Amino acid sequence: xxxxxxxxxxxxxxxxxxxxxxxxxxxxxxxxxxxxxxxxxxxxxxxxxxxxxxxxxxxxxxxxxxxxxxxxxxxxxxxxxxxxxxxxxxxxxxxxxxxxxxxxxxxxxxxxxxxxxxxxxxxxxxxxxxxxxxxxxxxxxxxxxxxxxxxxxxxxxxxxxxxxxxxxxxxxxxxxxxxxxxxxxxxxxxxxxxxxxxxxxxxxxxxxxxxxxxxxxxxxxxxxxxxxxxxxxxxxxxxxxxxxxxxxxxxxxxxxxxxxxxxxxxxxxxxxxxxxxxxxxxxxxxxxxxxxxxxxxxxxxxxxxxxxxxxxxxxxxxxxxxxxxxxxxxxxxxxxxxxxxxxxxxxxxxxxxxxxxxxxxxxxxxxxxxxxxxxxxxxxxxxxxxxxxxxxxxxxxxxxxxxxxxxxxxxxxxxxxxxxxxxxxxxxxxxxxxxxxxxxxxxxxxxxxxxxxxxxxx
Numbered sequence: 001x002x003x004x005x006x007x008x009x010x011x012x013x014x015x016x017x018x019x020x021x022x023x024x025x026x027x028x029x030x031x032x033x034x035x036x037x038x039x040x041x042x043x044x045x046x047x048x049x050x051x052x053x054x055x056x057x058x059x060x061x062x063x064x065x066x067x068x069x070x071x072x073x074x075x076x077x078x079x080x081x082x083x084x085x086x087x088x089x090x091x092x093x094x095x096x097x098x099x100x101x102x103x104x105x106x107x108x109x110x111x112x113x114x115x116x117x118x119x120x121x122x123x124x125x126x127x128x129x130x131x132x133x134x135x136x137x138x139x140x141x142x143x144x145x146x147x148x149x150x151x152x153x154x155x156x157x158x159x160x161x162x163x164x165x166x167x168x169x170x171x172x173x174x175x176x177x178x179x180x181x182x183x184x185x186x187x188x189x190x191x192x193x194x195x196x197x198x199x200x201x202x203x204x205x206x207x208x209x210x211x212x213x214x215x216x217x218x219x220x221x222x223x224x225x226x227x228x229x230x231x232x233x234x235x236x237x238x239x240x241x242x243x244x245x246x247x248x249x250x251x252x253x254x255x256x257x258x259x260x261x262x263x264x265x266x267x268x269x270x271x272x273x274x275x276x277x278x279x280x281x282x283x284x285x286x287x288x289x290x291x292x293x294x295x296x297x298x299x300x301x302x303x304x305x306x307x308x309x310x311x312x313x314x315x316x317x318x319x320x321x322x323x324x325x326x327x328x329x330x331x332x333x334x335x336x337x338x339x340x341x342x343x344x345x346x347x348x349x350x351x352x353x354x355x356x357x358x359x360x361x362x363x364x365x366x367x368x369x370x371x372x373x374x375x376x377x378x379x380x381x382x383x384x385x386x387x388x389x390x391x392x393x394x395x396x397x398x399x400x401x402x403x404x405x406x407x408x409x410x411x412x413x414x415x416x417x418x419x420x421x422x423x424x425x426x427x428x429x430x431x432x433x434x435x436x437x438x439x440x441x442x443x444x445x446x447x448x449x450x451x452x453x454x455x456x457x458x
Contacts, residue, residue, distance in 0.1 A: 005324060009315075010433070022154060029150070029259065047362075057240060064241075077281050085114060088117070089115055092117065106130050107200045109201030133218060136188065137160055138152050145321070153321075198231050205235055205241070206240075208244055212270055213251075215251070216265070221268060256363075257363040330358075334372060354369050357369075
């Protein structure tokens with residue numbers, strides 16, 4: 001049975017110093033994003049262009065996907081279509097079997113995380129080495145990434161040092177970032193040189209050219225793709241954009257929103273396999289067409305996976321990515337995940353304050369907080385809401401509809417809280433767990449207003 005977000009968040013925040021550090025670290029990234037965005041006078045215009053391009057693409061998706069497939073095949077790329085994650089994994093496994101491949105390197109790809117590719121191949125006795133530094137750290141620890149851009153953001157350098165000492169035999173207690181990074185670099189270089197297959201994600205696929213772009217800061221996607229005899233790129237079909245000139249908009253939006261950089265260190269363009277290489281592209285649906293058909297939620301497919309909404313979200317920052325138990329966590333994940341499995345992810349849209357900060361920072365203007373609110377309505381209507389929440393809301397709705405009963409309940413409640421504070425200050429009150437309950441007021445606002453309202457208006 002899946003553990004609720006609230007229960008996992010409670011576990012995460014039990015370590016208050018680490019929670020505060022996690023919160024501060026992500027807010028630092030958010031501040032970098034703000035500085036980078038405010039440094040461009042045309043920032044809001046770029047956001048508007050990005051939003052309009054994505055809207056147009058989603059409205060003409062079948063045409064652009066057909067055009068992209070035709071151009072990609074003409075370039076010498078072998079194109080596959082996968083209806084779901086299992087089909088995606090089987091396609092890749094078939095290619096591995098065909099070439100009798102043993103050595104595989106993979107750059108960061110949230111789609112392969114979504115499809116659980118590593119687990120699938122491991123069950124087949126095939127090892128995949130994640131080459132993004134953060135991904136490799138969590139892979140050593142047998143953990144999932146907690147963030148789509150910063151996979152190991154939940155770990156401190158001391159944690160990384162212990163992990164590397166165990167797996168790479170680094171000096172115990174040496175927490176120097178440069179030393180640890182160099183150890184990882186030497187370890188991964190051998191993996192790149194020996195690799196027979198490189199798996200990468202796709203940030204943008206251009207219908208006009210049949211090519212695709214992979215953005216990294218470490219160059220690991222390039223290292224894999226340029227050394228291996230076979231390159232497999234995996235993409236959700238929403239990664240398509242119409243023209244190459246549109247990259248100028250999205251590449252300026254992506255890095256600034258993700259890490260506060262003017263541009264990613266490597267924006268690598270792949271159009272065809274190099275001589276002697278075989279290149280495959282797996283285009284995946286996995287619930288995306290269903291989301292496209294949901295009018296209230298379709299524009300969540302505009303997401304360019306920058307994680308700006310993660311870094312600003314007060315809930316994500318103080319609950320950690322693992323509390324979501326999904327490949328894409330945070331506010332955008334809380335919109336995407338119920339589409340894949342509404343029952344299993346029914347709690348995620350409620351893991352939000354609806355403050356709207358996620359919408360404010362989204363580089364392609366997804367109305368994230370509004371979609372979270374709409375998902376709540378769908379989930380309640382479908383009967384997937386927590387039973388205690390449903391009962392509580394129905395009780396409050398009845399109470400609010402009866403003014404005299406509401407006033408009586410309020411008066412009795414204040415008296416009970418004053419005379420018997422343990423009635424609210426106990427472990428069964430979820431609000432009391434993390435808060436100091438306020439002292440009950442002597443009178444309600446209505447009672448105060450009836451006595452003082454007319455006097456204060458004179």
